Amino acid sequence: MTSKQNTQQKILDAAERLFADTGFSATSLRQITGMAEVNLASVNYHFGSKKELIQAVLQRYLAVLMPRLDQEFSLLLSSQKPNDLSKVLSVFVEPLLELNKVQNRGTTLFLQLLGRGYTDVQGHLRWFFNHHYGRTLDKFVLLVQQSCPALPASEIFWRLHFSLGTIVFTMASNEALKDIAAADFNEVVEIDGVIKRLIPYLAAGIAAPLQSD
Amino acid sequence: MTSKQNTQQKILDAAERLFADTGFSATSLRQITGMAEVNLASVNYHFGSKKELIQAVLQRYLAVLMPRLDQEFSLLLSSQKPNDLSKVLSVFVEPLLELNKVQNRGTTLFLQLLGRGYTDVQGHLRWFFNHHYGRTLDKFVLLVQQSCPALPASEIFWRLHFSLGTIVFTMASNEALKDIAAADFNEVVEIDGVIKRLIPYLAAGIAAPLQSD
């Protein structure tokens, strides 16, 4: 009983670390089981397949994060007047930082995994997201639309995907960017620093005035 | 003589298409030579290795684009007063669209390849870029700094990388986004439409006011 839990957990811990560092398809099951110090076959025994292991790794965080976000969105939606866009975006900060309770460096790991999920196995994560958390995402889109009444829905669609790209790419190359910032500007930036730098950038981009032509 | 040129070109054409669609590491040499209708060994014969083939595919576009951009940057730098940020960013539009002369759908293909290069083989493209075109990039950064005198250099560093993420991610998932836009908003958007939508978003994000705290 306790050994089963241990093996599963050891696999998840090693997998998320390697997945975040080098991507899903570039990480082999032998690397994972090697780092976790378990037998190769135990991945298939406990999770079925590599694909299902990837889902399990993501779910460990999504199961905590998404209900939390849903709750925050509902709260904001219940207020009568439209909310400031920066305020809407800031709602992500705390739930994301609380992922550090799930796991050591959980926030960073999850955001890197998110980046990998979108750039590695193209399309799958997008489908998975819409399918499992479509309701929650709809609430967020509604909040943004209320904050930017001047923007047509299609423009908001594009700009939210631009923003997703910013987040996902920044987090996937998080380590490289931190290193460059440290070398070129003597800056030590942690994950919450990056998140707080992102908010004004994203808010300004999403709310940008429409082009004239 | 003409057959050699033909084989090399057929390989490059098939490779760039497959690389753009499914990424570098996910594309096998057998897929490429199959689509190009050439022998498997001819890739190694003409290009040496898969890695060198990837570089050759990128170089076909970079060799045209980067000198063109360098020239535009120098022109803008020679004007005495600082340029509007949107104007600086708009400088990319024409040179990018001219890649359609290099190849059918060249602009789209190149931008997708750029996205793949940054998300697929992590870090390599960044190094390659800085090494070969560092001078040109420095000119661009200088232009942005002149446009945004209120922003410290480190902040511009982060925001330019945020912007790179937006571009790279948007272009890598270009097809998916086009499909969704078509389905949800009855929109038909071509590559130049996406580029022109990007400019105001990026300009507003980069020039966003600094957070107070």
Added chain:
DNA sequence: GTACATTTCAAACAGTTGTTTAAATTGACT
């Protein structure tokens, strides 16, 4: 046509991948 270099080709190479198998081990309960 003969000689020579360039290019193509089928085949094999050595390595990796995710997954499966069947036997061995461990655990829990009577």
Added chain:
DNA sequence: AGTCAATTTAAACAACTGTTTGAAATGTAC
């Protein structure tokens, strides 16, 4: 202790990867 299920293990599987080889074919120049 004995029974049965849950788990671990080493080994093998088939499929795939990029690359190399040496012979066949093709092109070029005298």
